[in-house]
Amino acid sequence: MQIGIIGLKNAGKSTLFDILSSHISAAYEQSGTSRHGVMAVEDERLDFLQKCFETKNRVHPSFELLDFPPLGMIKNSAETGSTAILEEVKNCDILIQIVRQFTNPAVPFAQEGIDALGEKSALDAELLLVDLAIVENRIERIEKMKHKVRDFYQPGEPELLRRCRETLEKEEPLSVLDLDTVNEKLLRGFQFLTIKPRITIINIDDGEIPNRGNWITRFEEHFPAQKQTFDAISCQEERELLTLEDDDERDEFRKELGIEIHAVKLVAELLMKTANLIQFLTAAKAAAQSWIIPAGMSAQKAAGTIHTDMERGFIRAEVVSYDELVRYGNVAKCREKGCFRLEGKEYIVQEGDVIHFRFNV
Structure with a gap:
């Protein structure tokens, strides 16, 4: 299962990628290409299962992570027909949006000043424009080809695409559409971005960690659309904790900072909840293993x-x-x-x- 991390420039995408992949990398140059990694999801139940079935090993599940260039590059690819990055984003099962609420003056702002709510709105607008470009391109193709090629489109497709266009033009994500099974399957082939499950991570200063719940509430009230969840992480602090080799030392620092839950565990729980995923377990001589599937x-x-x-x-x-x-x-x-x-x-x-x-x- 692929998880795409998207955001505006200097919001902390690559820092979050390092945290979730548990690997500190060299400075990442935004070259217009994506970066790939793996996010391990620890399932503590495997400890008991290994003893119970006397298996040799434990195998935890994982997500594939993709760290994308700033979102403007993705929108441009949709408009210009350069599909390499856009296709990778479309292939993702879940999107993590990261927005900036940290103050570090050494890191230039993508927009004027700190405004995480405004940055989230800007991100959503970019996604809407990507989907609108896809819809309009398909509608235009149907109009050109419908009298030339038999069965060029699916029954009901033009009407459904017009519904999509109307929704997007009202600045609403496609996730608000009430779709039956047939239309849901039809839209699945387009891999629209605003219909995917989305998580927004608010990248906060360490001083805002005690106010994590307040940030979540503010975003939930401001962005009530479906298939979205929100949380707040101080990515810089979490990344610095990766430099500590001792787990007990990391836990002690988290306690001092007021961090209630490890960032990887937090995001894993958000992914499971937002995309309606579950885990089942298997046990054989070789290994006790956990598997992630849709509910x-x-x-x-x-x-x-x-x-x-x-x-x-x-x-x-x-x-x-x-x-x-x-x-x-x-x-x-x-x-x-x-x-x-x-x-x-x-x-x-x-x-x-x-x-x-x-x-x-």
């Missing part, structure tokens, strides 16, 4: 996240909840209590399910 996924589709052969040859899923394993302490006791159950391919996987997939190919 509502069937057992057969979940098997495919491990290997396509498992999905293709799916027979049954043997399922026990993690909580039941903890309650009874071991596998044998859970079997004795009848906690394990066999589920078919249509079973909807639940958060914390421990699953053994039976398959044959």
Whole structure:
């Protein structure tokens, strides 16, 4: 699953990228290309699972991170037809927007003065313009080709695109549209930016850390659109904590600064919540492992996240909840209590399910 980090110049995108990838890099030159990394998501349940099933290793899930150039470059690519960066942004599953509320005078401002709310509005406007360019280009193509090429567009597509254009022209994101299953699937192919789940990180000074909740409330009241969540992080402080090698020392400094939750854990929780994701678990001799999937996924589709052969040859899923394993302490006791159950391919996987997939190919 790909997570794109976007923002205006000097908002702290690359600093946030370093924090989430747990890697301090050299100064990143904004060359018009993206930077790739990995964000590990620690699942503490694997500790117990490893002991319970006597597995050799633990494998935590991860997100792929992309740090993009300043958003103006992305908008320009949509308008000029230079698609390299735009296509990468469109391929992201979730967008993290970062806005500046820190005062460091050594870092030039992208806009005049500090105005995180205004910066968020500017970012949203850029995304709207990208989507509007995509919509208008497609409408123009349909008008040119509809009498030349048979079945050039999907049934209902022109009407739906006009709805999209009207929404965007009202300066509203496409996430506000009430779409049925057919139209949702139709729009999915366009990979519009304002319909994607979005997280806004307010990049604050260390002195504002105690006011984190106030910043979240201000943004929630100002930007009530769907599929958005907000939080505040002092990226500079979090990045400096990466230079400390001792975990206990890091925790002590976080406590002194009033940081309630590790930034990586915080963003991981925001990603799961905003995109409606869950985790299921597996345990074999080689490893206890955690997997991230969309909520509502069937057992057969979940098997495919491990290997396509498992999905293709799916027979049954043997399922026990993690909580039941903890309650009874071991596998044998859970079997004795009848906690394990066999589920078919249509079973909807639940958060914390421990699953053994039976398959044959």
